[in-house]
Amino acid sequence: xxxxxxxxxxxxxxxxxxxxxxxxxxxxxxxxxxxxxxxxxxxxxxxxxxxxxxxxxxxxxxxxxxxxxxxxxxxxxxxxxxxxxxxxxxxxxxxxxxxxxxxxxxxxxxxxxxxxxxxxxxxxxxxxxxxxxxxxxxxxxxxxxxxxxxxxxxxxxxxxxxxxxxxxxxxxxxxxxxxxxxxxxxxxxxxxxxxxxxxxxxxxxxxxxxxxxxxxxxxxxxxxxxxxxxxxxxxxxxxxxxxxxxxxxxxxxxxxxxxxxxxxxxxxxxxxxxxxxxxxxxxxxxxxxxxxxxxxxxxxxxxxxxxxxxxxxxxxxxxxxxxxxxxxxxxxxxxxxxxxxxxxxxxxxxxxxxxxxxxxxxxxxxxxxxxxxxxxxxxxxxxxxxxxxxxxxxxxxxxxxxxxxxxxxxxxxxxxxxxxxxxxxxxxxxxxxxxxxxxxxxxxxxxxxxxxxxxxxxxxxxxxxxxxxxxxxxxxxxxxxxxxxxxxxxxxxxxxxxxxxxxxxxxxxxxxxxxxxxxxxxxxxxxxxxxxxxxxxxxxxxxxxxxxxxxxxxxxxxxxxxxxxxxxxxxxxxxx
Amino acid sequence: xxxxxxxxxxxxxxxxxxxxxxxxxxxxxxxxxxxxxxxxxxxxxxxxxxxxxxxxxxxxxxxxxxxxxxxxxxxxxxxxxxxxxxxxxxxxxxxxxxxxxxxxxxxxxxxxxxxxxxxxxxxxxxxxxxxxxxxxxxxxxxxxxxxxxxxxxxxxxxxxxxxxxxxxxxxxxxxxxxxxxxxx
Numbered sequence: 001x002x003x004x005x006x007x008x009x010x011x012x013x014x015x016x017x018x019x020x021x022x023x024x025x026x027x028x029x030x031x032x033x034x035x036x037x038x039x040x041x042x043x044x045x046x047x048x049x050x051x052x053x054x055x056x057x058x059x060x061x062x063x064x065x066x067x068x069x070x071x072x073x074x075x076x077x078x079x080x081x082x083x084x085x086x087x088x089x090x091x092x093x094x095x096x097x098x099x100x101x102x103x104x105x106x107x108x109x110x111x112x113x114x115x116x117x118x119x120x121x122x123x124x125x126x127x128x129x130x131x132x133x134x135x136x137x138x139x140x141x142x143x144x145x146x147x148x149x150x151x152x153x154x155x156x157x158x159x160x161x162x163x164x165x166x167x168x169x170x171x172x173x174x175x176x177x178x179x180x181x182x183x184x185x186x187x188x189x190x191x192x193x194x195x196x197x198x199x200x201x202x203x204x205x206x207x208x209x210x211x212x213x214x215x216x217x218x219x220x221x222x223x224x225x226x227x228x229x230x231x232x233x234x235x236x237x238x239x240x241x242x243x244x245x246x247x248x249x250x251x252x253x254x255x256x257x258x259x260x261x262x263x264x265x266x267x268x269x270x271x272x273x274x275x276x277x278x279x280x281x282x283x284x285x286x287x288x289x290x291x292x293x294x295x296x297x298x299x300x301x302x303x304x305x306x307x308x309x310x311x312x313x314x315x316x317x318x319x320x321x322x323x324x325x326x327x328x329x330x331x332x333x334x335x336x337x338x339x340x341x342x343x344x345x346x347x348x349x350x351x352x353x354x355x356x357x358x359x360x361x362x363x364x365x366x367x368x369x370x371x372x373x374x375x376x377x378x379x380x381x382x383x384x385x386x387x388x389x390x391x392x393x394x395x396x397x398x399x400x401x402x403x404x405x406x407x408x409x410x411x412x413x414x415x416x417x418x419x420x421x422x423x424x425x426x427x428x429x430x431x432x433x434x435x436x437x438x439x440x441x442x443x444x445x446x447x448x449x450x451x452x453x454x455x456x457x458x459x460x461x462x463x464x465x466x467x468x469x470x471x472x473x474x475x476x477x478x479x480x481x482x483x484x485x486x487x488x489x490x491x492x493x494x495x496x497x498x499x500x501x502x503x504x505x506x507x508x509x510x511x512x513x514x515x516x517x518x519x520x521x522x523x524x525x526x527x528x529x530x531x532x533x534x535x536x537x538x539x540x541x542x543x544x545x546x547x548x549x550x551x552x553x554x555x556x557x558x559x560x561x562x563x564x565x566x567x568x569x570x571x572x573x574x575x576x
Numbered sequence: 577x578x579x580x581x582x583x584x585x586x587x588x589x590x591x592x593x594x595x596x597x598x599x600x601x602x603x604x605x606x607x608x609x610x611x612x613x614x615x616x617x618x619x620x621x622x623x624x625x626x627x628x629x630x631x632x633x634x635x636x637x638x639x640x641x642x643x644x645x646x647x648x649x650x651x652x653x654x655x656x657x658x659x660x661x662x663x664x665x666x667x668x669x670x671x672x673x674x675x676x677x678x679x680x681x682x683x684x685x686x687x688x689x690x691x692x693x694x695x696x697x698x699x700x701x702x703x704x705x706x707x708x709x710x711x712x713x714x715x716x717x718x719x720x721x722x723x724x725x726x727x728x729x730x731x732x733x734x735x736x737x738x739x740x741x742x743x744x745x746x747x748x749x750x751x752x753x754x755x756x757x758x759x760x
Contacts, residue, residue: 147704148669155703164703170672198673199623201652206625206670227670228625230693231702246699253627297630316637323634333634334723335627572626 012095013037019059025052035269035509038098043111046101050117053088053097061088061097063412064118064399066538067125068523069132073158075527082109084128085523086121087510087538091396091410094417098510103134110135120399123546131156131233146229146575149174155234162234176222179210191219194557198227202305202561205571207545209560216556221549225575232576236535240501241267241341244532249335251537252573254297255290255516257283257326259573260339263537265420266511266522267341270504273476279343279469280421285356285459286326286338288452292363293319294516294568295403295445302442302565303374306383311373314366321362325355341502342477343470356460360453367449375446384439388551388563391436398547402518402540404567407444408436414514426458441566476502501530517541517568539573607743614658614684615740616646618733621657621681623674626664628691628723640726645733654680659736660713661729665693666706678713686740688732689715691723698722 009017010033017031020039025048029041041049053061065087072078079102086099103109113136114121126145128134133154136142144151150172153160179193197208206227212220232251236244248263249256261283268275275283300315323333328349330338338345349355374380390400395408405412413430415423431447433440470477474493483490506528512521518540525534544567552560620642622632635642642648651657654677666674678687689709692698695718697707709715716739719732 148667151704160703162703163701165668165705166703168668168672170676173669173672198670199677205629206673227667227673228665229667229669229704230626230665230700231704235700235702250627253630297633313638316633317639320634320637320639333725334630 009033010037015058016097019056020049020052023052023056025049034098034507035511036096036098038100040100040102043101043103046099047112047114047117049099050086050114053099054117059090060092061090061095062396063089063091063401064120064124065089065096065401065519066521066523066536067121067128068536069128069134069156070525070534071132071156071158075525075533081105082132082134084111084134087521087523089412089519091412096510096512108135109133110137112137113139115139118399119397120543120546123542130154133157143174144226146226148172148226155231160234162231162238174224176210178220179212179222196557196560198224202564204301204565204569205574207564207569207571207574209549209564211552211557211560213557218552218555218557218560221552221560223545223549225545225571228571228575230572230576232537233535236532238531240531241504242502244535245339246335246337248537249337250572251539251576252294252515252517252520252541252570253334254570255287255294256334256336257286257290257338258294258513258515258520259537260336261287262511262513262515262520263522264339264341265513266509266524267502267504269511270507270509270524270526271341271473271476271502273342273471273473275343275471276468278464278467279471281459281463282329282344282348282352282469283339284421284423285456285463286329286336288456288459289322289325289356289359291452291516292449293322295449298565298568299370299442299445302438302562303380305561305565306380308374308377308380311370314369314373318363318366321359325352325359328352328355340470340477342473343468347469353460353463356456360457360460363449363453367446371446375443381439383558383562384437384442384566385435386437386439387555387559388438388441388566389436390547390551394547394550395436398550399543400518400547401543402515403441403444403448404518404544406431407433407440409434414512414519418512420513422459422462423455425462426455428455428458438562438566503528503530512538515540517544517570517573537573537576539576541567541569541574545569545574608741611740611743615737617649618645618647618659618686618736619649619651619657620647620659620661621651621654621677622661622663623677624661624663625666625670626693628663628694631723631726632661632663632690632729635726635729640730642730642733645730645737647733654678655682657681658685660685660687661690662687662694662709663690663723665698665700666709667704668706669704671706671712674709675712686716686736687713688717688719688729688736690719690729690732692720693722695720 013031013033016037020029029039029049032038053059067086070083072081082103084101088097125136129142130144130146148168150168151166191212191214194211194213197203198206208224210222211218232247245260248259251259296315296318300312303311327333330336390408392409395405411430411432416430428451431444433444479490479493484494504526506526508525510523512519520540521538523536524532527533624632689695694709697705717732717736719728721728
């Protein structure tokens with residue numbers, strides 16, 4: 001039945017079908033229309049299809065976004081147990097595509113690697129190997145990436161018990177073979193292997209970098225992550241749709257609000273419900289404030305690493321001020337849990353608008369101070385300019401998004417490329433820089449904060465004084481407490497929602513928004529029960545971290561510290 | 577010299593200065609004086625892994641200012657610290673690293689477990705998360721919250737100061753898991 005083509009495809013899917021049919025490589029690939037155009041293919045033809053999707057002048061899917069596994073063990077109506085799903089984006093055509101690779105049933109599901117087509121696939125394939133046990137013949141470094149090396153089994157398979165732990169001793173942690181050997185050359189110093197992390201002040205969280213240094217220069221490096229792998233995806237499979245919201249807060253905990261918004265948007269799209277304007281504006285305003293907080297911490301911590309301690313106190317005060325607003329809205333400072341599917345957990349306080357306006361007066365002063373201290377500071381410029389350079393081609397090949405991609409000269413911002421909420425109504429710019437070095441990333445983040453302030457100002461101008469923040473669909477949103485106490489029907493809705501969760505129609509969906517670090521995507525699969533069957537987050541700093549070991553080669557150790565700071569690695573999002 | 581009734585000083589006996597003549601002295605045991613000095617200059621090593629680390633930054637930043645409690649000298653070398661603040665989730669992959677850092681700290685040393693993840697695994701009852709750091713190291717003060725507010729962490733530091741001043745011995749250094757590892 002898979003060869004049956006739906007009578008009318010969307011223009012994008014129709015074009016894909018044409019191009020695939022015209023090429024021998026895409027011969028047995030099938031195109032269907034879902035929330036995105038979907039290419040279905042077999043493992044054998046996947047590398048050829050990938051090459052075609054990247055190189056065909058009419059397709060040009062140049063940005064590799066994500067690769068994930070799905071285990072269909074307890075999901076009805078699926079032809080095979082395992083499938084791999086990849087997401088690609090075409091920068092010139094501004095389109096996403098989903099590629100679905102069905103893996104024939106066998107003891108060891110496997111599919112060929114595409115790291116030679118898309119270098120960005122490297123870590124994603126390791127992740128699928130780690131969590132699903134997919135074998136990738138031809139992969140250069142196929143080891144576990146998130147779970148520790150004494151782990152047995154593959155955690156995201158449906159027959160793996162969520163609480164099954166394995167003991168890990170220090171000797172179990174993997175050291176790459178190259179790092180164990182000494183490298184001596186005639187007439188030269190012996191090179192050394194330097195271990196930076198897992199607990200090191202400059203790694204901001206728990207990241208392990210092994211670097212081989214020749215004198216002061218790094219000649220080879222490998223990054224090891226997974227020290228904060230706290231099983232977000234497995235945990236969310238055990239929860240109701242709304243119960244996942246607190247887990248999303250702890251992905252990128254520096255800008256928690258944005259994660260929640262991205263997640264509930266995915267579920268709302270699956271349900272086909274709309275949130276009232278007021279609710280969406282609150283989400284927009286708090287998301288932009290969160291973006292400012294995130295950039296403040298990134299820049300502040302980066303400057304501390306290179307020796308400019310004062311700026312951190314200026315920038316951190318912004319955070320404290322914004323915490324005041326967020327705490328007034330939802331009662332929490334950091335991990336907000338403010339959004340719900342269909343709206344917000346509670347309406348904003350009465351003085352929401354004046355509070356926001358006061359922040360709009362305060363924040364620019366702190367930014368001006370930092371600007372004066374840093375932007376033309378010679379030491380900062382010497383440390384940041386020309387270090388950690390990523391060219392435009394490299395940035396695309398490594399699958400970077402967000403400020404990392406924009407500082408290399410590519411103006412891809414989801415808020416502009418595929419406007420959601422009200423971003424198409426506001427007047428704002430996508431800041432880009434051309435140099436691709438650490439200083440360019442600093443400048444882009446500073447300018448993004450100013451643009452966020454402008455967005456918030458415009459959002460406050462159209463913010464309705466009164467009105468609902470939640471959808472009135474009681475199949476999704478809890479009815480008002482007053483009605484629950486006095487009205488039988490509302491009580492039943494309340495009971496069903498609390499006990500069984502929201503009934504999301506069976507199906508799958510990928511929705512993406514602009515997180516503080518780049519494209520933040522959620523791939524959700526529902527089998528019609530009250531919680532997600534599978535939830536995969538596309539973490540924006542995962543590809544940045546994968547690129548790190550390539551960026552630092554050739555530079556000095558001190559450049560490495562400066563570069564790590566501008567990547568803005570948030571371990572909660574990186575390791576999930 | 578502070579008066580004998582000052583709450584900041586350990587219990588002392590002695591003679592008050594009566595206006596110039598004579599030698600002032602005070603008597604006390606050595607332990608309370610040492611404890612008094614220790615509790616007012618705790619040097620923390622922030623083992624910040626996750627969200628709680630961001631709240632730890634708040635505590636160290638000017639607004640909450642942990643310097644008021646003598647703990648502002650944040651050391652990133654375990655050899656220079658006497659207070660280990662475990663801020664955030666500890667996974668099974670990270671557990672040996674944490675144990676190593678604890679072992680490298682010189683005596684006397686204390687541990688604050690900041691947040692529910694460090695204290696009990698929190699809502700991550702999962703295949704890769706250590707269900708509380710007391711599986712691997714002893715803990716002196718547990719701080720609930722996800723993450724705890726800065727006030728809660730400051731309260732924990734004050735509680736620890738009380739504990740140090742009281743001279744109460746730290747808990748058994750050998751946790752069950754650590755002992756098992758040593759027997760191998």
